[in-house]
Amino acid sequence: MRQIAIYGKGGIGKSTVASNLSMAFRERGLEVMQVGCDPKRDSTRTLTGGRMIPTVLETLRDQLRLGRDQSAISLEDIVFAGEGGVRCVESGGPEPGVGCAGRGVLTALQILKDLKAFDTYGTDVVIYDILGDVVCGGFAQPIREGFAREIYLLCSGAFMSLYAANNIAKGVRRLSRRGETGLAGVIGNSGGQEEFERDLLSQFAQAIGTSLIDVIPFSPVIRACEVKGRTVLQHSPNSPEADAFRHLAEMLLANQSRVIPTPVEEVEDLERLYRSRLDLYAAAGESP
Amino acid sequence: MATERVTNAAAAARCHDPYLRCALYGAAQTALGVRGCCVLSHSPQGCFQLVDAAFGWQDADYTETLTLCTKLCEDEIVHGGEGVLARTILEARELDVRLMFVVTACGPEIVGDDIMAVCQDLQPEVEFPLVPILCAGFRGDQNRGIEIALEAMLEHLVPEEGGFRVPRSVCLVAPHANSNPTWMGDLAWVREVLAAMGATVVATLAHDTAPEDFEKVPMAEGCLVLSHDAGQGAADLLAERYGVEQWCRDLPLPIGFSNTASWLRELGRRLGAEAVAEGMIARGEATVVERCRRKGLEQSPLHRTPAAIVADATVGVPLLRFLAEDLEVVPTLVCLRSGQADAQAMLEREIASLGVSPTVIRDADVYAAKKALGEARPEMVFGSNVERHAVEELGIPFVFRIVNPLSRFRMVDRAYFGYEGMLNLIEVMRNDWLDRYRSRHRRYRARW
Ligand code: SF4
Numbered sequence: 001m002r003q004i005a006i007y008g009k010g011g012i013g014k015s016t017v018a019s020n021l022s023m024a025f026r027e028r029g030l031e032v033m034q035v036g037c038d039p040k041r042d043s044t045r046t047l048t049g050g051r052m053i054p055t056v057l058e059t060l061r062d063q064l065r066l067g068r069d070q071s072a073i074s075l076e077d078i079v080f081a082g083e084g085g086v087r088c089v090e091s092g093g094p095e096p097g098v099g100c101a102g103r104g105v106l107t108a109l110q111i112l113k114d115l116k117a118f119d120t121y122g123t124d125v126v127i128y129d130i131l132g133d134v135v136c137g138g139f140a141q142p143i144r145e146g147f148a149r150e151i152y153l154l155c156s157g158a159f160m161s162l163y164a165a166n167n168i169a170k171g172v173r174r175l176s177r178r179g180e181t182g183l184a185g186v187i188g189n190s191g192g193q194e195e196f197e198r199d200l201l202s203q204f205a206q207a208i209g210t211s212l213i214d215v216i217p218f219s220p221v222i223r224a225c226e227v228k229g230r231t232v233l234q235h236s237p238n239s240p241e242a243d244a245f246r247h248l249a250e251m252l253l254a255n256q257s258r259v260i261p262t263p264v265e266e267v268e269d270l271e272r273l274y275r276s277r278l279d280l281y282a283a284a285g286e287s288p
Numbered sequence: 289m290a291t292e293r294v295t296n297a298a299a300a301a302r303c304h305d306p307y308l309r310c311a312l313y314g315a316a317q318t319a320l321g322v323r324g325c326c327v328l329s330h331s332p333q334g335c336f337q338l339v340d341a342a343f344g345w346q347d348a349d350y351t352e353t354l355t356l357c358t359k360l361c362e363d364e365i366v367h368g369g370e371g372v373l374a375r376t377i378l379e380a381r382e383l384d385v386r387l388m389f390v391v392t393a394c395g396p397e398i399v400g401d402d403i404m405a406v407c408q409d410l411q412p413e414v415e416f417p418l419v420p421i422l423c424a425g426f427r428g429d430q431n432r433g434i435e436i437a438l439e440a441m442l443e444h445l446v447p448e449e450g451g452f453r454v455p456r457s458v459c460l461v462a463p464h465a466n467s468n469p470t471w472m473g474d475l476a477w478v479r480e481v482l483a484a485m486g487a488t489v490v491a492t493l494a495h496d497t498a499p500e501d502f503e504k505v506p507m508a509e510g511c512l513v514l515s516h517d518a519g520q521g522a523a524d525l526l527a528e529r530y531g532v533e534q535w536c537r538d539l540p541l542p543i544g545f546s547n548t549a550s551w552l553r554e555l556g557r558r559l560g561a562e563a564v565a566e567g568m569i570a571r572g573e574a575t576v577v578e579r580c581r582r583k584g585l586e587q588s589p590l591h592r593t594p595a596a597i598v599a600d601a602t603v604g605v606p607l608l609r610f611l612a613e614d615l616e617v618v619p620t621l622v623c624l625r626s627g628q629a630d631a632q633a634m635l636e637r638e639i640a641s642l643g644v645s646p647t648v649i650r651d652a653d654v655y656a657a658k659k660a661l662g663e664a665r666p667e668m669v670f671g672s673n674v675e676r677h678a679v680e681e682l683g684i685p686f687v688f689r690i691v692n693p694l695s696r697f698r699m700v701d702r703a704y705f706g707y708e709g710m711l712n713l714i715e716v717m718r719n720d721w722l723d724r725y726r727s728r729h730r731r732y733r734a735r736w
Contacts (some may be wrong), residue, residue, distance in 0.1 A: 098368030100399040
């Protein structure tokens with residue numbers, strides 16, 4: 001079973017990429033489960049026709065209130081069939097500003113494990129879509145507990161996305177020493193300056209000890225699908241955008257690389273790297 | 289120089305278990321010192337056990353004191369526990385609650401429960417005053433918890449305006465911050481002394497304190513901190529906010545001949561009762577000398593023996609002079625479980641004035657104390673049950689168990705303070721000395 005985690009800065013498009021990847025894997029006949037690890041619970045929205053599915057923590061809470069515990073939860077309560085047969089799970093979490101979402105994510109994953117969710121459905125690929133940055137130990141749990149094996153960093157051409165990805169790489173470095181988990185690569189989600197972004201992200205990936213796997217082009221089609229609550233592969237299956245996700249899925253399946261990352265230690269060095277690519281494009285008369 | 293031999297064994301905020309528990313325990317100890325109160329522990333059930341332990345330390349009356357717990361589980365850690373806290377406070381309306389302290393453990397504070405806001409929001413809905421105390425264990429040890437709780441009490445229960453000052457009146461602070469297992473005996477002795485000198489105790493923070501006593505705190509002329517481990521922060525606050533002067537601040541607490549005499553004289557001076565003080569000193573000293581003479585203890589059997597003190601500062605600092613001056617031992621190590629700056633400065637003054645040169649360790653945990661004992665190799669240790677076990681492999685023959693933890697049940701609150709207290713201390717030492725001397729398993733290895 002392939003266990004893929006997509007990490008990246010908040011708002012960078014992790015859910016969109018994860019959902020389309022799920023669909024692309026599904027097209028290849030694989031059993032796929034997508035697990036949203038974000039209290040916002042919107043990771044699988046485009047796989048469920050824009051519907052928000054009940055979360056694991058919500059379900060657990062309902063049981064606790066009835067005086068029961070997690071043993072009262074069954075897989076049917078928390079795993080939902082999405083488009084094309086992708087199985088969808090949302091960890092859920094607290095309201096903003098209260099409680100510990102990290103602990104919640106871990107609890108939800110533990111319940112999936114206890115219920116033998118992956119074996120039961122004969123899952124070939126699990127995709128974890130993980131909230132923004134590694135903000136606390138709780139969000140590192142999918143790695144620490146061995147749920148996620150292949151970590152992908154989703155980046156755009158914005159400096160802050162690199163900064164966040166570099167921080168995540170630091171977390172991955174700390175956690176991947178002990179097991180089979182490792183950084184598998186960088187995925188680009190273009191903001192419209194694809195050539196610049198491809199170059200920048202290749203350099204960045206190299207700097208942290210991995211490689212750029214692919215870049216999803218910027219496209220209004222992808223945005224439109226998001227708004228409609230559909231994946232691109234369902235909404236516009238013959239579009240070049242759909243092919244881009246299919247290509248990415250192929251690259252991911254072929255990629256066997258797992259490394260302990262070598263994150264850039266000082267933010268100044270990261271800035272220098274970014275500026276050098278920026279200057280190169282400015283000199284070439286292009287304005288990224 | 290004594291200061292060169294001082295080691296700070298740990299950061300001040302650390303919990304030195306098993307010598308000291310966490311801040312939640314100290315805060316609960318303090319809150320449970322208020323008569324008829326309700327202590328609501330916003331915590332998992334495990335932490336709540338500390339509230340039970342504090343209940344025992346204060347000898348709180350179970351017929352009128354309530355302890356409640358929100359029993360937090362994973363759900364409240366994930367989603368926050370403000371809801372269950374609010375529900376518990378509201379449900380307490382059905383109980384007979386006069387005053388409620390809400391103490392918090394690590395979990396809810398880490399996940400960001402806003403206890404202050406919950407209490408503030410619910411105050412109009414309940415008839416009893418709510419006093420939130422943020423005392424999660426990560427904030428420090430039990431002494432820190434005592435300081436936090438005292439500050440919260442002063443903040444929430446003591447009126448800002450003091451009104452008039454009651455002449456010759458005293459507020460007693462932190463009597464419970466004392467590892468002396470019979471600290472209530474010490475407190476009783478202090479009260480007796482004050483009564484004999486014509487002083488009134490307006491409030492005790494906190495032991496068997498009536499809720500209405502808080503109103504009287506600003507009326508006090510002076511305050512006495514009955515601990516060298518905690519309470520100084522509250523005394524500073526009393527001075528700053530209400531002009532209540534701290535008495536006997538630079539003096540070790542009254543353990544042993546010299547300390548008791550100095551302390552009584554200073555108190556007598558403050559209260560215009562010098563003659564009373566001198567009378568107490570004369571009578572007290574005569575009693576101790578006479579009693580020792582009759583029991584055949586004119587000569588200290590501990591004479592010129594290298595000794596270590598491993599105790600809290602409340603007992604440990606004054607004990608140094610008693611041992612060095614009165615019992616004529618040679619202190620080679622002073623290991624204190626806390627590190628309050630005032631107590632540290634006092635200890636250094638004591639060391640300089642006694643002309644002794646022990647190694648000093650402050651903020652010591654068991655490991656630090658054992659290591660220091662292993663290096664100092666004294667012939668006897670004035671400490672607790674912990675040292676009794678810790679020194680077994682070091683071959684130190686005598687451990688006098690004078691401070692907590694002790695495996696001895698006591699029904700009578702005898703003191704270490706004052707003259708009877710001195711006899712009590714001598715009695716404890718004598719019994720432990722005889723125990724070891726008579727042991728069939730552990731051979732008599734001291735040089736006497
Ligand atoms: S340290 Fe924290 S978790 Fe431990 S007992 Fe104290 S309050 Fe509870």
